[in-house]
Amino acid sequence: MPINQQIVLDNRPVGDAVASNFKLLSSPTPELKDGEVLVKHHYLSLDPYMRGRMNDSKSYAAAQALGEVMIGGTVGEVVATKSAKYAVGDKVVGMGGWQEYGVASDSVMGMLRKVDTAHIPLSAYLGAVGMPGVTAWYGLMKICNPKAGETVCVTAASGAVGSAVGVLAKARGCRVVGIAGGKDKCDYVVNVLGFDACIDYKEHTDGKALNKALKEAAPNGIDCYFENVGGWIMDTVLLRMNAFGRMAICGMIAGYNGAPLPLANPALILVNRLKIEGFIVSEHMEVWPEALKELGTLVATKKLNVRESIAEGIAAAPEAFLGLLKGKNFGKQLVKLV
């Protein structure tokens, strides 16, 4: 039995999450039961939603149990099988968690999915052709529903979700304005992803400066807003929303450590007859096939080039995750395990 290194949640954060909330354990992989497969993980996905799971408070998902392996998306290769549905060597995507090996049962729908790596790199199934990509697709198509010529704004624009939002919106003939932290990220958003403009919130550090920059980048106002961060940036974008604007609320990373995150001017929802909707992509599995088809084509044809930040080895996962929460990653944050 190979030895499996795992990261469990040892204790819950008080305020900011810290490295000591996690603990590294190791144990042999278990004997497989009938219908099970053993997957050697190649990559672990790190995503902001995991921060919410670390709290023991009411959220959209059950809290992560203490002492259990942290939840997380994984891609890898089947290395042992007692299932007729999977062969050794199959490349698969699943929710294997923060560990080197995962055991999955073929009787649980959707837990493990075979993927084609001929045209799409394996790691993309954790990003543009996975949960982040479908998140972008759902929020943009089902909530924002932008028309050609409208202006779409997205925060965390260089991230896995934001990148896909922008490329999908450009494909629909929209003007696309990103907001990201740092010149490098903004350059990538404009030059590689093809956004029309990107505003560096580290250069425009208050509402007044950001408002001015948004006026220039979105001279016709903003029709659609895809929100990943919340806080003062959301307040400022709200000032620039056009009548009948739509806002897809995907994340509010600014408030994940428990700090108060009031919205300054909700009256604008009425004044501008806005539609605002929060969503979680895992509750909309019905769109996955349609979304993955478009996203897969965009990736295979190199129109959607999601940057990756890659940490090495399972022991590096906690620090990489804490960095993600602070925006230290550049693009999709992964942990390489092989």
Place this chain on the structure above:
Amino acid sequence: MPINQQIVLDNRPVGDAVASNFKLLSSPTPELKDGEVLVKHHYLSLDPYMRGRMNDSKSYAAAQALGEVMIGGTVGEVVATKSAKYAVGDKVVGMGGWQEYGVASDSVMGMLRKVDTAHIPLSAYLGAVGMPGVTAWYGLMKICNPKAGETVCVTAASGAVGSAVGVLAKARGCRVVGIAGGKDKCDYVVNVLGFDACIDYKEHTDGKALNKALKEAAPNGIDCYFENVGGWIMDTVLLRMNAFGRMAICGMIAGYNGAPLPLANPALILVNRLKIEGFIVSEHMEVWPEALKELGTLVATKKLNVRESIAEGIAAAPEAFLGLLKGKNFGKQLVKLV
């Protein structure tokens, strides 16, 4: 020519609106041109949206011009006509403004509508069978879309809009919880309108007390919220919203004087995957026939008994309006002009 007393906006409010923002003028009614009718107003409607028009700021409607007759809905009787479409004696509803007589042209679509007063009192066309009623219908049906068994909460529950929201929701098999200011209003909401419960915000004067009262009145949480007031009441209701809840934002009267009105916890939009939408009923004329049909039936069959607060004479309009903004009215606020 009869003398027409009119109230114009003399100057704009700084903070709270005050009586000296208005001025009473009088002049003879003008000579009618071809296609025009002269309407003697029986009732003027006073509505919270008028406060927004008094400001010179960006809002959903053009600001009320200084020196012009205040905008407002009216019902009355045709007393002179140069139109083949209207006869003297016709009862009509229109937007005649804060004045005793109005001139309307029959070439402007929707400016004047003949109404049947055999089964429905004339004043109801300014309330349950008029703009407030259709406002309730649109927000409830097109945004909240409640299912039987769900819980609907509405603020300003004894007002013209709130009354209709509750009765329409009860007709759809919902549990209906009102929020209103004072025991008299709450008694009326429960005993006359038939709400399941009504919470007096003057008895429960902070978020903690209101939250507790809401827990008791809505033990299964709140699925639909029809918002007329904003502020701390909205913050508190938000805490009690169920997953996939819908919020129709119709008014935020608490912020109409320009005071900051932040929303404490917008992250709940994401946590509970809420849908929030602001709307103005005048932008949805397509629903009026369907809405008025149901509302007219509810009024004619006495199932929707909207209370009326009636001020006497056009000179009383400003004080009645200022009282409305402070919740001093009980039900639909009208000014009787004949």
